Structure formats: structure tokens, C-alpha cells
Amino acid sequence: MPEGHTIHRLAARHRELFAGQTVRVASPQGRFAAGAALLDGRVLLDTEAYGKHLLHHFAGESTLHIHLGLYGTFADGELPAPAPVGQVRLRLSGARHWLELRGPTACEVLDPVLVAALRARLGQDPLRDDASPRPAYARVAASGKPVFALLLDQAVVAGCGLIYANEVLFRAGLAPTTPGRAIGAQCWDELWDDLRALMKEGVVRGRIDTVHSAHTPEAMQRAPRVDRHGGEVYVYRRTGQPCLVCGTAILRGPLAGRNLYWCPTCQP
């Protein structure tokens, strides 16, 4: 599933292509026909990302809410748009560009009350300027759940996904099973700051790199990682490979229903 940095990149891209324009909205597949009819011909005022949720705000207090889930994808290009092929949930056209959405988990029109309710369900998003680590820490410090699960809980930290959760715990030298209530305020602030910095870099690069400069392929004179997710990481999907810091084999195991990867030496 795309992590928050991808959604922030999409929000910026869609703002650049469509903000301030009157847009045509359609649902070639038909499943979003009623919602598309509501938005068609309106001005797309602005876009924003909140965690893994993408919001397109339209004139008339209507917001298009999209969650890509596991299978959702966007495509865009310059007009004229190609004929829709396959299951296109949403087709949006502006002055010069088109946008297509396939396979999302959510594609719906929300009014301001429902947008507020969505935000209220979500935790703090480290990529947003209005974010603060304090509300997240209040929940972490009150919980007996593993910090790994808390990082992945969208009601605690919005936008953090599996790769960032695994990597930020490695970088902190923290055992992923550490219960939230055992995490001190300063430790949480450091985790938050590191996560925020990594995710901001992800927005710029469009991929997730988490290794320090001493552990890049060039610095270590090793081959770059080969993985469809791209990016240089310490533990994510590196089961059985040597830790880049200490050489211990990276372990994998289920935790909170998700794939946890960790170095048993660096994260005792």
C-alpha cells in the first residue's frame, strides 16, 4: 500500500495540474457516476493529503475523497485524453491535462461535516505543517501495544506505513515489541523527528531511502538493493541478509498482523 509520502506527492501533482480550473468529471466505469455528476463542471480549488487520504476540494463545499488502498492507481497526461480502457473509476479533465483513477478503496464525495469526521479519525500526519507529536504521544504513552503497531495505527500517526515503521525503529535501535507506555517523551520526539525527516525526503525523491550516508551502496562498496519498492533500507524485506550495521541476519516475523523486520542485535 502506498505510504503517506506518495499521497502527498499526488496532492502536489494534482494541484499543479488542476487547481483553480473548471474540471470535467466522469466515471467511465460507472461506479462513481453519481459522485462524478455532483462535481462535473465545478472549480477544483485545492488538493491536500492527510495521511494516506487524498482530498480534492471543489467549489460548493464538496470534497472528493480518495483512498488508494492496495490496488488503487492514478495516471495523468496532456489532453486529448486516450479512450478509457478497463475499469476507470474516475476521469477528470482540466484545461490541459487529464487524470484517471483505477481500483481505489474509497472514491466518494464528502461534505465539510464528513471531511471533519475523517480528520477526527486520523492521527497526526508528520508530513503536514500543522502536525504535532504531542497528541500522538498521549496515545502512545497510554497504550500497552507494541510501538510497531502504534506507528502503523492511522489514528496515532497518519501516513506511516510498513516500510517507514520498520525502518524508523531500526534507526532508533528500538525493539519493535516495546510497549507504548515504556516509550519516554524524549524517545518519542526523536522517533517522530526521524520519521518526519525520512518521509519528507520520500516526498522529494519519490522513493523510500532510510540508510545513513555511511551505509549507502557507494560507501559500503556493495551492490544496490534490488526490490520492486526501490530505495536503500536497513531491514524491510531483507530477511536473512546481513545487517548493514552489525552483520547479524535480519529477522522477520508477524506482529500485530503485519510483517515485522528487525535486527536482533541492533534492536535488543
Ligand SMILES: [Zn+2]
Ligand atoms: Zn544490526
